[in-house]
Amino acid sequence: MIIKPMIRNNICINSHPIGCESGVKRQIARVKKLFLNKQKPEHTPTLALIIGCSTGYGLASRIAAAFGYGAVTIGLSLEKPASETKPGTPGFYNNRAFDTQAAEAGLVSFTMNRDAFARETKTRAIQSVRESAAKAGIPPRLDLVIYSLASPVRTDPATGVMYKSAIKPIGAPYSGKTVDMMTGKLFTASVESATEEETAATVKVMGGEDWELWMDALENEDMLSPSARTVAYTYIGPELSWAIYKNGTIGMAKQDLERACTAINRRFREKNGADTKKRAFVSVNKALVTRASVVIPIIPFYVSCLFKVMKDKGLHEDCIGQIVRLYQERLYTPEAAADPDKTPVDEAGRIRIDDLEMRDDVQAETLALMDTITEENVWSKSDIVGFKHDFLEAHGFDVEGVDYDVDAPLMI
Numbered sequence: 001m002i003i004k005p006m007i008r009n010n011i012c013i014n015s016h017p018i019g020c021e022s023g024v025k026r027q028i029a030r031v032k033k034l035f036l037n038k039q040k041p042e043h044t045p046t047l048a049l050i051i052g053c054s055t056g057y058g059l060a061s062r063i064a065a066a067f068g069y070g071a072v073t074i075g076l077s078l079e080k081p082a083s084e085t086k087p088g089t090p091g092f093y094n095n096r097a098f099d100t101q102a103a104e105a106g107l108v109s110f111t112m113n114r115d116a117f118a119r120e121t122k123t124r125a126i127q128s129v130r131e132s133a134a135k136a137g138i139p140p141r142l143d144l145v146i147y148s149l150a151s152p153v154r155t156d157p158a159t160g161v162m163y164k165s166a167i168k169p170i171g172a173p174y175s176g177k178t179v180d181m182m183t184g185k186l187f188t189a190s191v192e193s194a195t196e197e198e199t200a201a202t203v204k205v206m207g208g209e210d211w212e213l214w215m216d217a218l219e220n221e222d223m224l225s226p227s228a229r230t231v232a233y234t235y236i237g238p239e240l241s242w243a244i245y246k247n248g249t250i251g252m253a254k255q256d257l258e259r260a261c262t263a264i265n266r267r268f269r270e271k272n273g274a275d276t277k278k279r280a281f282v283s284v285n286k287a288l289v290t291r292a293s294v295v296i297p298i299i300p301f302y303v304s305c306l307f308k309v310m311k312d313k314g315l316h317e318d319c320i321g322q323i324v325r326l327y328q329e330r331l332y333t334p335e336a337a338a339d340p341d342k343t344p345v346d347e348a349g350r351i352r353i354d355d356l357e358m359r360d361d362v363q364a365e366t367l368a369l370m371d372t373i374t375e376e377n378v379w380s381k382s383d384i385v386g387f388k389h390d391f392l393e394a395h396g397f398d399v400e401g402v403d404y405d406v407d408a409p410l411m412i
Contacts, residue, residue, distance in 0.1 A: 003408050005397045010294040012395045018408050019396025020093035027320050028067050028101055034324045035068040041337035043227055045071045045143035047133055051116050053077050054091025056290050057233050058148030060319035064327055072108040072136045074128050078115050082410040090395050108136040116149055117210055119157045122217045141225035147211045147232040154205040165205040167296055168194035169248045176298035181388045184378045189297035194249045206253035208260020215264050227277040229331055232257050233285050238363055241298050258282050279340035283351040286322055289390035305369045307383035315356045326353050
């Protein structure tokens with residue numbers, strides 16, 4: 001099948017199998033290069049569970065753990081498989097490509113295509129951790145658990161009620177300038193304020209409750225190593241985005257994620273003693289192009305200008321760059337690997353790998369650039385080209401070396 005990107009309102013509704021496979025291979029090659037000749041501390045992950053493993057930061061976390069540290073990885077995501085007539089989701093192809101590359105490299109991996117929120121998934125995941133560890137000849141104790149889910153809906157396993165998230169402001173409507181990445185057209189996007197029910201539902205879907213349930217399940221089954229680390233990802237961003245992000249429904253969910261982090265650490269201490277080396281962290285990551293970010297007002301415009309500034313300064317990082325730095329310069333420095341209290345964190349206890357984005361000079365120049373952008377100069381003065389490329393690449397399109405004019409097998 002000849003597959004071209006199908007984009008509706010900044011949403012891509014298909015993917016390219018060969019492009020996704022090539023993208024995974026390129027990410028693996030980058031990780032190998034970034035870890036080349038790097039001294040590895042004694043306590044690095046040998047067994048990792050990545051909840052939300054198929055795209056973006058979750059996929060990068062899995063690739064870096066496996067191809068950087070040689071870890072056995074169990075990945076979990078819910079993706080739509082390909083059929084005889086339609087491509088699968090990008091994550092479906094990414095997972096297949098990862099498992100193929102891991103096997104060729106002699107690495108043990110196992111990928112589950114299941115609803116992470118369901119109780120039976122947690123039971124099955126624990127079984128898969130044990131089986132994968134046995135296959136690799138290592139103890140069935142997880143050193144690293146990454147929580148990187150990005151689901152729009154969640155069914156509460158205790159009540160059976162389905163909740164849907166809503167990315168909206170709280171208290172008042174929001175209007176902000178944004179850009180159509182396909183045409184370069186600038187326009188003002190408006191979003192009505194959320195109801196209390198929408199805010200509560202968003203916290204249910206995107207907050208920290210499920211992360212807590214995962215860690216309780218793993219701890220209760222003695223599946224965590226004595227020095228296990230678990231990390232969930234969040235974003236804060238500049239003040240100009242706070243009305244729709246930090247102070248909106250998604251921000252409330254991210255606040256609940258931080259609440260959950262504190263609760264998980266408290267339970268670690270209660271069960272393992274005050275001197276336990278098990279630790280939960282929230283990592284604040286850099287703004288990047290995701291399938292969701294392109295439809296949030298202001299974000300495409302801000303990110304297009306941010307990328308321009310950061311690339312000009314030699315500071316830009318993609319998902320792989322961010323996660324490699326998270327591992328090498330935060331979680332697994334020689335000091336932090338041996339003692340989690342030596343992990344570099346901010347005053348709120350959060351890991352900050354958005355530090356380059358939030359530098360005063362980067363923010364000042366980004367905001368100044370945004371004030372100068374018009375439809376006449378948006379293609380030359382911002383990095384909308386890079387934004388568009390990253391968006392297409394996340395779906396397997398615009399990948400260097402891939403011929404999009406030849407038939408692509410839907411099942412690879």
